[in-house]
Amino acid sequence: NTALRGIFRFYELMAPVLEEEDIVYLGEGNTPIIEANDHLAEKAGLRFAFKNDGQNPSASFxxxxxxxxxxxxxxxxxxxxxxxxxxxxxxxxxxxxxxxxxxxxxxxxxxxxxxxxxxxxxxxxxxxxxxxxxxxxxxxxxxxxxxxxxxxxxxxxxxxxxxxxxxWRILGQESYAFEVAQWCDWDLKGKCVFVPVGNAGNITAVMGGFLKLHRLGIISELPRVFGVQSHHADPVYQYYSVEDPAKRVYKPVTVTPSVAQAAMIGNPVSFPRVKHFAEQFEAIGGKGSFQVLQVTEQSIMDSMIEANMNGHIACTQGGECYAGLKRAKELGLIAEDEFAILDATAHALKFSGFQDMYFSNSFPPQFGVQPDTALANAPELVI
Ligand code: F0G
Structure with missing residues (x-):
């Protein structure tokens, strides 16, 4: 069946009412999951992989x-x-x-x-x-x-x-969870999924997708899901940083310039859905199955550069996930025998200006980013 390729391999889970003639397929989905090399795994303190959603037709998830x-x-x-x-x-x-x-x-x-x-x-x-x-x-x-x-x-x-x-957008984006689950042979025990959070549609879809698979009995355990936000745009982190659920109050934040510019959002429209799915996630997966981390602008840029110097093509938001993984390890939230899958949500080339500013040490002061000299000295252009 030629129409049912890419994300539409899962069409019974996303779009069962559609006629085949209405399916619009431009090659989306089926994006590769590439394991980090030993050097990066050592830096992070555990094995992990990037899912390269930048390899979609318009170069993002x-x-x-x-x-x-x-x-x-x-x-x-x-x-x-x-x-x-x-x-x-x-x-x-x-x-x-x-x-x-x-x-x-x-x-x-x-x-x-x-x-x-x-x-x-x-x-x-x-x-x-x-x-x-x-x-x-x-x-x-x-x-x-x-x-x-x-x-x-x-x-x-x-x-x-x-x-x-x-x-309908969320339904399609659930395919990310289905592909991750398939890559893991439908066994999500010990797996952690890291997602950058902006308008919160992606994390809604990812949690929703895993919950759907669980409800249907296709997976027997949920993975752990970590949302990651920059300290320059972190309303979801701020909400969940209050330990006692009864004391949490949602407040939009005023954003300041962020290298994770695609996720620079102060009042995510899908926040209510995140809350709803987070409750269901914790009811099934227990405490710690859904968490939100905050990372610095500096760590996002350092992480993007480090990932890309080791064979990846991660955008700044992918760098944000990697920074989140290191933060989770530092806080003792993730163990070395777990395996993490990080969402590299867009192609690195969309964000090459940030990389240029890093290497030329020309970030405007409001970002608060300085190049890590060990990393920034590495590239050489010989004419
Ligand atoms: N990563 C990239 C590359 C994005 O473009 C976005 C969002 C996110 C992460 C955050 O995902 O919003 O679902 O929480 N970009 C939207 C846009 C807001 O307009 O392109 P989210």
């Missing part, structure tokens, strides 16, 4: 959700015969790249509009929706400001909202 969401949308458009449909999203750069790609593939009657915070997406990310022919609106402010605008649009006009509030 967002394609998993978009493939599923656009398949449902295509089915709806066919059913209703609409002659024009605006697809809209707010984005830190990757959702917009993916949404514009899928909309341009399907073509008429879809038209893609994306809202970006001015100056807070990388040049590579900005070029993606432009290259796919989307209308790109840049507004002053941060992602959270863009999100308010598109939520308002979705409440008042007939537009298709493609942010992770859209449950």
């Amino acid at each position: 967002k394609d998993r959700g978009m493939a599923c969401a656009f398949s449902y949308l295509k089915a709806l458009v066919r059913k209703h015969g609409w002659d024009e449909v605006l697809t809209v999203c707010a984005s830190t750069g990757d959702t917009s790249a993916a949404a514009a790609l899928y909309a341009s593939y399907i073509g008429s009657p879809l038209k893609s509009v994306v809202l970006l915070p001015h100056g807070k997406v990388t040049p590579q990310q900005l070029s993606q929706p432009l290259g796919s022919g989307a209308t790109v609106l840049e507004i002053p402010g941060v992602f959270d400001d863009c999100m308010k605008v598109v939520e308002n649009l979705a409440e008042n006009y007939r537009v298709a909202l493609l942010n992770s509030k859209n449950s």
Whole structure:
């Protein structure tokens, strides 16, 4: 069956009501899981691997959700015969790249509009929706400001909202959990999954995917799931850092510039879903099966560079996961006989500007990042 490739190998778990003709497949999913070499494993204090979701068609994990969401949308458009449909999203750069790609593939009657915070997406990310022919609106402010605008649009006009509030997105992104489980031969005992947290759609989907497999009896144990946030954008960490659940109060935070720019979000729209799944996770997996870690900007950059100097192609958010793994080890939250799978959510090349600033020691002071001399001295350009 040619349609059921990539994430759609799991279509009974994500999209069983869809007709095959509506499935939009651009090669998403089935991304490689690459074990860290001995040097990195020694640095981390345990064996681990990166899952390279940067090897998706628009170079981030967002394609998993978009493939599923656009398949449902295509089915709806066919059913209703609409002659024009605006697809809209707010984005830190990757959702917009993916949404514009899928909309341009399907073509008429879809038209893609994306809202970006001015100056807070990388040049590579900005070029993606432009290259796919989307209308790109840049507004002053941060992602959270863009999100308010598109939520308002979705409440008042007939537009298709493609942010992770859209449950079809979450369904597609559950495929990440299915692929990890399959790679582990459906045995998740002693496995830990690290996910960077921004708008919190990814961690919702990952927990939801594992819970679904557990409920169906496909896996008998849940893995442990660790969310990771930068200290410059950490509302979910702040909430869970209060030990006593009865005393936890959710508060949006004001973000400051972060190298994990794609996750630089002060008020994640999927936070209520995280809370819901976290409770279910702990009810089945016990205390410690879901945790959120905070890491520094410095450790994120050092970790990204260290990973990529050892054969990986991790973006800053992938670096954030690796920094989270080292933090978990340092805090004694993870044992050396466990195995970690880190989500390298996008391709490193989307974030090469941060790498350049690292090597040239030119980070603006608000990031608070200095190059680690041992790492930064390594590359050489000989002309
Ligand atoms: N990593 C990358 C590369 C991302 O693009 C994002 C989110 C995240 C991690 C965080 O995932 O939001 O599901 O918690 N990017 C969104 C965007 C917000 O607009 O591209 P999350």
